[in-house]
Amino acid sequence: MRKRKIVRAIIYLCSALLLAGVLSSCSSNQKNSSSSSGDASSSNRKVNLRFSWWGGDDRNQATLDAIKKYTDKYPNVSISGEYTGDMGGYRDKLATQIASGSAPDLIQVDVTWLPGYAQKGDIFADMTKYKDIIDTSSFDQNFINQFSMFDNKLLGLPLGINAVTFMYNSELLKSAGVNITDNWDWDTFITEGKKVHQANSSEYFLNINSQGLFENVWSNYVRQLTGEKLVSDDYVIGFNKQQASQGFALIKRFYDENIVQPAEEATVYDKQIQQNPKWVAQQFGGALNYGSNLTLFKSGLGAAPATANIPVVQGAKNTSIIVRPQSFIVINNKSPEKEESAKFINFLLNDKNSQLALKDTRSVPPTQTARTALEEAKLIDPLSVAIVNQALPKQGLADNNLSTNQQLNDAAVSIIQEIQFGKTTPDQAADQLLSQWKDILRELKDNQQ
């Protein structure tokens, strides 16, 4: 009897507390939505925005500077920056935030994530609704149409233009007798590259991790052979066993011919290759990476850094040189302050003060006005502009969302690790990859239906 009373008391108490919690959250929502109408940046209404991004220290500081310029101009607006250093961690956190409805008002998203989110419905706001607020006239319209428009909705604006490049330490390569041309193929890449280790046994030509070997070597090589996307939009794999195997054989040659540091030594820095002590000590010839990472990698490139396009297979069907937005800024559709967010985006991308603050920390700026402003102020690294200018005329096929799926990526990367450690042959690796990818694609297709 007594026991039952206690149980009943617990139930009453819990439900009362739960109810109280529900009620309080309802009322706070109401407050938000009622106050969102009305113009804040010209009035004194207090506006709080959250803005999240990832990247290196430079980018973080530059973004904070640009935010400060805005909040100095509009003291009633406060913007809290949510910064994550590591892109992978940022991606995981963002997905969870979006699923739980707690994502920030303004979000930096990667170019490969946007199509996936676009497919899921109206997670991000359509910016064409704010065309009176956001001036897009100084963007390259083709570029926007190609990457940012989904079902006639403008879901994001590019924060920078990015291209994969070979960034190198020209002094080191020169002294090792390496000859770099802009029209090279992967064979030349290896025959020239191995001179570095031959000249000095503690130095290597290329600093790369398993992810880079997949994304910037294997994928590019295979796409150059096939002229197709790795996976078509109908979930069909765009290469055959022989082509996959050739790609793995190329990676194997990197290790056999000492183009790269042995896997046992380099794997410890797999997550952040720019932290490899050999990179810091400028004992690497260069790195295959996105131009947007130039600032991150520059310390290892010596006094005379230079860049070249990635190698292209002779007779390639597609150069596979990818020019794409570095990332997008999007507005969370659940934000109670969409209009205010749009105003901030307009400032961030079009205001000269903001452009000068952001510099080239997200690769080459997306607008002509920003590029001119930075060039005049000598604030842009000429090398960043060179990367984009080098790549643009030879631009290749861009990959679709499915080809950059994380599960496919992870499967390929762990197979590549086996090549790195010499535990499998290119042929076995190709079989493994095809069977795993087929499994994953079947699963993905099932889940979409």
Place this chain on the structure above:
Amino acid sequence: MKDDLRALLYLSPWVLGFLVFQFYPLIASLGYSFTNLNLMGTTRFIGFKNYITMFTRDPDFYQSLKVTAVYVLFSVPFKLIFALFVAVLLNMKIRGVNFFRTIYYIPSILGGSVAVSILWRILFAKDGIVNRAIAYLHIPAVDWLGSPNIAIYTLGLIIVWQFGSPMVLFLAGLKQIPSSFYEAALVDGASRPRMFFFITLPMLTPILFFNLIMQMISAFQEFTSAFVVTNGGPMKSTYLYGMKLYSEGFSHFNMGYASALSWVLFIIIFILTIVIFKTSNNWVYYEDGGNM
């Protein structure tokens, strides 16, 4: 009755917290494990498909089980022996022993943090401090974290460093052993090692039992060191079960599958705990016969 109500009122924050943040997620995850819940797609009930996939079509599942088994078998005994060793040292009557007791506990407070994991990475890199130190002894450099055969043991060493909490329990256990036992043994001319193995160790078995269970559970759930120090590599040789769970859930967003994985882990830990409990009758000695 009034007192009961008041007690409940005081308990309610915990009860509520437990129901909302522990009990509900626990039950929900069981439900999710039978769906294809995915943050990017539509959710459907799929019955036992996740469990079937796990056991029939997922080589990473077996790899992570294998790695975790090696990790638990290596790190738990090693950690307990080390904790006991330090506890015996700190039980001696030496000057400033309280100072040392504090110092030796500090690693356990720092242990799980990311910064310390990065420190381990620097220490055990090929050209790291450990290899430089052993170079003085003319031992060739070891790929502590770079070799697929060694990395998991290196991770095991890292966890041994956090011996603080079992050590404190051992220390408390040591204090409980009546000194009359040792005095009697001394009179009979017993040697120190003999006293340790025939008095100290049997008297400590209840603590050892408790530590074994707790450390086993936490070793099965280990995640941070594998994620930060090795990222599961090289070649998935440190791909602990926690890493597998994380990458399914938070990299591939297969939350349904990740829930199923966590329930399998729960069942494994549950069975092993029962096994240890069953065997405990044979090796755990309670002075009062275990009738508490």
